[in-house]
Amino acid sequence: MRASPLSFSHKQALRRQRKELADLRRAIGRLRVRQKDLLSPEARQEAETFEREAASSLSDPQASGTTASLLLERGEKLATKLFPPKAWAGLRENIEIFLVAIAAALAIRAYFLQPFKIPTDSMKPTLYGIQTIARVEPPPPGPIRLLHMLLFGRQYHYLRLSRDVSLVDLVPGKLLVEYTDLLFDDGEKQRVWVAAPALVYKIGLRPGLFFRAGEPIFNFMTVAGDQVLVNKAVYNFHPPRRGEVFVFRTAGIEGIESTLRDHGLNGSLFYIKRCVGVPGDRLQIDPPFLRINGSATPPNAAMSRVEAARNGYRGYVILPGQLYLSSPEEQVVVPKDGYWAMGDNSPDSQDSRFWGPVPRNDLVGTGLLIYWPLSPRWGWIH
Template sequence: MTDSSTSSPRKARRIAKDWLEIAGKVYHYRRDLLPADELMELTEARAELKRVVKEKPNEVKPYEDAIDRLEPILKKTGGYYYPKDSKADWLETLLVMTIVALGIRQFYFQPMKIPTNSMYPTYHGMTTEVYDDPAEEPSGVWKWVRKLGRGTQHFELKAPASGEVVWVWPSQEDAIAGRSMFVIPSQKKPVWLSVGGQSVQANVPMEYDPRPLLEDLVQQGRARETIVNGHRAIATGKQVQAGDTMLSWDILTGDQLFVDRMSYHFVKPEVGDAVVFDTTNVPGMSDGERGKYYIKRLVGTEGDTIEIQPPVVLRNGKPIEGADAFAKNAAQEGEYEGYLRGDDPQFRGSPSRYPGDMFTVPEGNYFALGDNSDESLDSRFWGFVPERSMVGRAGFIYYPISPRWGLSE
């Protein structure tokens, strides 16, 4: 007997519709599997409940009678669809949530984590805080606040012996297979120190820039190059005793944001947008970077004439406008250090290597620069970004909790 004896006719009708939905699934998905007699029972009981729902009686009993007839038939014929256990319900809910999430990611908002500091200080990649004094290290509640709110990871390396600290540069072969968020496969690399012929290491994210750690170790005027086990190394001049803390530092996670994938279906990217693009089809991209997603500032669209006169970018002969970062770089305001030419000789395809170089952005392409020109590999080096590579524009920084949280610049 269904638990509807105290229900109003309206509520009983709503419950009956739920039963019809279950019966419909069983009928449509299992009718080819059911014996003829069971299929007939299901068809007749389903038709009877449909009739009652359509007639809208002013009493509860007709609904109860029709449901009571249908329920034992569903138990016999329902298979996966009835009765459902909690595991089946959970799996179905998970599947629906996954499909919805994939749809949102594909067409509306895609999450992205910024690993490097090519757009610093507008957007932060992974940054470093070194602790020279143990008393400076966060502890207790504050340590967990930083971990949860700022995404910090703490590392510490102690001296395995007494002597001079030697910084060892790892090679590509030293990459280590690891896990991100305990699940997602990722690669890590070692921060590798040697003292008295004994080595210790901490495994950090592959995109992390460890140079601030080296700068903290090196003693002024005492650093020198050396070799450790065939690896290029730097003897820092810093002396330690066995058991001393050589390095203690936090890595703060890069900004995590939602990319607006929808807008560029209706409007073209504009100069000043912080754009996200797929590097797969960027002609000058190195094989190691191809296929990744980059975020840069859009500087030129098709037909624009671009020239870099440090610290300013000229667009069509005038200082570029369209984003605060352009003006701040031109004025070298705060941590914005100004735009540089792409004069690194290893990048032969750069359209802006030499003073006075001026170029026009080809049809169907864009020119993009990092806000942190000195630390950015961008269109100065690998050339133009094809229009078809555009994914979207930066929308909202949702993590970590910092002054940059909120709508993207």
């Protein structure tokens, strides 16, 4: 007698059972190989026998659903018996994944990409440091402020008092981040999470200022400096090129290191500038132009933007106190294994004009892209 054909639902159930059986067979096989040194010969034999029987059933198109169901039940019991779940297995696995992710991130940072925060405006308007912007209107509501901070790096700072007061002193402090205690003549102290130098030099707060009731003590917004990724691998393949934005250490530059020592700072810093001269180049500054080997034509689009003195660029200039290229007649030849670094914001940049060429050994990599905050500059660095 011929067997009646299976219904569609029975066929679907059989396919599902066969797939589960195939997955279970592979899982037991992987565990058997991974833990072969921990299993007894009898346990290994039992696992191999199940794998063979499951493979035989899966290769037989006439095998019934009952056979697959029995094999599934037997395989699940076998897996529990031979490979019992370990205590805190899920937590351990998550910790392992976390540690592997950290190791991968550290490897990428060490050899390929490194984040770098723009500290000043010496590369403005190509790259921005921290901006302080005075405001008139009160800060937006809390959720909007949080969104602005996460996406655009904006933080709002606002303080006003309900009585007439005079500012007596600004006392700096630090608890993970810098803060300032504002002391008033009525004995009240207001702690604000802003560094004292920003309040003094950017906002103009100083002891003796008088504020009427309801008048803001300060109302301003700070915007985070551009956060960039630096390509650390590129100089393994070619030296810096004119026009590239590059990052370097200051360890081999005595003109910078001596200034740091004078301020009680030890250790080198990281600077970001534009490479405008490579070994052998003869340079002259003829504001707003930088002549390279006597040519009046900029060598690339980036330096052409600076020399055009438009859209925020102000050209290359000569500043008081610079040691090199201090007149249009003076020339400098970039030495072997040295690179000439200048900021795009030439009137407000401490660069090779003051402390000479950057040694080849100090190079870190090229500025690749701005990854945060979101702004019109977000994306590749040019």
